[in-house]
Amino acid sequence: MAANPHDQQAINKLLKYKNRREGKPLSIAVSKQAMAEQYVIINQQAQNFYQRFLPGPYTVISQLRVNSQIDQRVASEFGTLGIRIPDYPLMLKLIEHLGHGITATSANASNKKRPYRIKDVLNNISEKQKQLIDLIIDVGQLAKNEPSVVIDTSLSTPLSMRGQLRTNDKFIEFNSQSESETQGLAMRLILKNLNNLKKQGLLFGLSGELGVGKTIFAKGAAKFLKIKEEITSPTYTYLNEYTYQKGTLQGIFYHLDAWKIDQEQEFSLLKVDQLLKANNILLIEWWDKIANFLPDNLKKQAIILDLSGQDNWRKIKLWEKTKK
């Protein structure tokens, strides 16, 4: 679904078409790296991906340029923007002809099946949505390609937001220079797992000594969920709960501090298995102290982070599948 990202009216129409996005950002297709550089700041990490994978089915997310002159609603809420260079001559020529990028989101209505021909789209949208489309280019049946792999290069280490980067690493490691990287990681991980959140809820397990930024991470999660209350450490009372509403998404954010918990019997008093359900997020600090008390099905779905460091540097190891 292509729209001119510089044109406010075009973006109005696009967002109306793709309703209920709950903070999922759009991306932009360009014809070459030079054009991408008008929109985003391409760092070394991003440069590597551009060289290795583009043009091709990859979206590379970078920091948005302040003077990019696009409608701000195209960018993510963290001030980043995804860029694609498609490997499809018609698209490239179209972009070249226009002289600027176009939005590169899929044409399916949210939560509907992935379309490979125009009929798939038209059968699944309303009359109102149809009226928003100005031009349809029908090239017949498309090859059944997977959607693009999305890589965020705006943190200290590339983070895949959709699809898998081919890598043998069991975990990825971030070197955080500031609280904003720790918070940014929390926000991106929720965004990445939005579908899981809606289906079964999200479980984060954080370990690391006092003062390495576990509560900072929790604050980042709360920020993403648009929770306005101050997130404070719940050591004394173990478990804090905050209701959140982000767009049409609403649920409860539970912040659990297991620092004082030594025994399974104590942990069972928290009735953790009853907290995790669709739309709820449970974040557990001092994960290593209680991981063994959790039922296997919960343990398996946990996103685990191990924080360390001192003074001005922090290291964050991330396991998206359960650590052994």
Added chain:
Amino acid sequence: MGKDKKMILAAKKTILAIDTSCDDTSVAVLEGNRVLANVVASQTAIHQQYGGVFPTLAKQAHQENIEACVQLALQRAGLSNKLKIRDHIDAVAVTVGPGLAPALEVGIKHAKKLAKQWQLPIIAINHIEAHALSPLLSPKTKRQNREIDFPVLALVISGGHSEFILIKQIGNYQRLGWTVDDSAGECLDKVGRMLDLGYPAGAILEKLAKKGNPNLWSLPLAMTSVDNFNLSFSGLKTASSQLINQVKKQKQLDGQTVCDLAATVQQQVFSQIIYKLERILFSPDLSKKVYPKAQLIKKIKQQKTKAAVTDINEIWLGGGVAANITLRTSIRQTLKTYQKLSGKKIKLHLPYHKKFCADNAAMIALTAQFSSEQSKNTNAQLIDRQANLKIGTFCQAC
């Protein structure tokens, strides 16, 4: 000071209030600001074995205790054998937040039940506002009320909260500063736990600190470089943990060393509160949130610059940590210094008894005295728990 700044406590309603915000079940009956009864069922024995408050256990204990607390409060207020409670009590008040959600729920449910049974209005109360107003409580025997000289600066320092609140009038509040991470009480409790002091670690730490030397080690003073009145105790918690580990490596943690460590950490917590209090007092304009720089304060103290005279006429101290004598002494000392430099005398007011520093329902009933007719909610269904309520941002039900 103009007459309009004064307010006489004229409210004379009789109110029964319930507070179940954390680990104590409390029910009180007040006539005006006079405490006729204040019953507290402590859960310390339940939580002692774990060293913290489990929300599920707290909820259960509240459920078991609440009706007995109501009966005892009515009895102590001389109302237990009255046929028509409605003729003797004007309203039921209840804490709706902030606090532990499952615990709050019990009090709210019971308050609704009583209000329905007695056909009385129900008033939703903010727990922090109640702590802020707690110095206005007065004993049953005292008939004379004092005047208040607004604006008042309230310090609420407790296990769950650390806030500076400017009270322009009762009901008109400006949050000047608050903790951005751990509360003062939480920090003291956590350090107490690191030193294996038992439960409640914060209170034990205070006792040990009295016997300790606070000047053997130095810890960093947080939030000195930021231009606001906020507090942060998370860094201190980390620094304390490092210090304790470092000391442990050097020697056995004997009794005296534990006392010295307790004194060091406590002093640092209070230093930060005093540091920000000074900044508030020396601020030339609080309504515009002007934050005086450290250098200005230094010059004022060296008497090279004259101190701006603050609008604040009284300071009220509430919350569990307010019972701490060392903190009280430090605040008094600060006010004395301020008087010397600015010529203005500011008086410190405290709850008349230490028990009203801790969570209690008397302060809830007191706060309800000031709620306007409109805020009395006859549609009790609207009242719900608001676990993370702030002062100034008022409950939806009010």
